[in-house]
Amino acid sequence: MPELDVLYNLIPKMLPFESMEMKFMQQALVGLLLLAPMVALMGVQVVNFRMAFFADAISHSAFTGVALGLILSVSPHWTMPAFGVIVGLTIVASQRRSALSTDTVIGVFFSGVVAFGLAVVSRDKGAARNIQQFLYGDILTIGNNDIWAMIALLSVLVFFQVYGYNRLLYIGLNPVVAKVHGVRVAAYQYIYAGLLSLVVIFSVRAVGVLLVTAMLIVPAAAARNFARSSGGMVWWALLVSTTSAIIGLLISAQDWARTATGATVILVAFAWFLVSSGVNFIRGEERA
């Protein structure tokens, strides 16, 4: 396997901060820089097509993923993404067949998944430590295997978004029109849900289940305020999420801050959102 150290060694040269001398900080930064474009790209669709609740349900399925790992004695590294994808695809399949509204379908899965996780964890007191990590996330303990997995996921995701962005937009606006006009709606919906599930699960490891939806939504929501076109929104989301990741990690490592990394990243993104709202407000005034 090629060495990631080359990548890590570049970091102190580009970001000459004392904190960046440490290997775990370098790994954390690489992890966040891989995650940022993924959440930005997927977040644009999550925001435009109101899929925040879907992302929330998947993030909570990570909880059951951990529990399943405990039962089956398999590393949660495997059970979390596997279970997340299964839940994501099942929700899409049910939505496509059921007469129930989308949020009801997701809500039903959401509660089932969380209840199962709680039931298992309540039997096993030793699981509490895993749960802590699951709630708040810990990007600082990310390892090389995780980084490789994220590199693979980012490659697949970028390919999918470059190939399918316009089609996804079409489906999001009206799936029937898209289908009649020759778009393979079902295939895109399943692949998108599968990839989104994986991104959510990796984000749970970075920022914890409480903030995972924020990771997807806040950069995209800020981008929506800044952008005047659909193409522009993607670039703004990339800018906001990447800068938030870098600045958030650096601040969290400062002696005066010493805050949880995930939460700090989200706070920076939130600051971006406030600025974007201001910009949007001023533009509105100009138009008026």
Added chain:
Amino acid sequence: MTDVRSTNRAAVAFENVTVSLGGNTILENISASVPEGSCTAIVGPNGAGKTTLLLALLGEVSSSGRIRISHTDQGQDLRIGYIPQRLHFDRGMPLTVLEFMVMGWQRRPLWFGIRRKHRKRALDLLASVKMDGLKKRRLGALSGGELQRVLLALALGQEPNLLVLDEPASGVDFQGGQIFCELLEKLRHEQGFTQLMVSHDLPTVTHHATHVICLNRQVVAEGTPREVLTSETLCKIFGLHMGLVDSGALHIGTKNCSSTCCTKGDTDA
């Protein structure tokens, strides 16, 4: 008087089509046809199953019986363009009219820009529906009538042989509806597509349709507007008030409704 059905083959033929949803029969034994090159209107009261019949045609609801869609002269499947009743979307979303058009056929993602040839095609189509002036406008900022015309342009981008419209005039003000129906008439004559629309707006139907299918869970009547839109049939499907349309005044190919677009049509007839 010419019978459209005898001179044209059917673009779409419904044969004993039945649709049941959740134990309720929405459509029962529908047999009807859409003559090629016609402007066929499906009329009926609310809950008659008009939209369901369209969705069955588009493969969105499962049905028993057969729906036969004819082929082009080259033996290919008919290309279908579809205009929904409403586009439910987040109106605050940043998406320009031009991006919306190009999304239909450009593979390269919009964030890498729009290719010149796609831009030109989109602008030509927008010009054909008189919307080229609003190419930079946000989709969410368009009025109902403008959005309807952009949806028409998007559907025309499919170069359809069959254009399917669900309640084209709903949610559009009088003037918007008038511009839209004039445009459709003109484009249908220029491009020669078959038009199949659902409508409960009888003036629109009497003015534009060449073939009418009256539906109320079953086919109540089918034929030319003159044959079908009799006070007897209308009373049967809509109830008492529909004696307003005087079918004796209808002539095939002539325009006879109160809107100004019809008055204009009279001069062509």
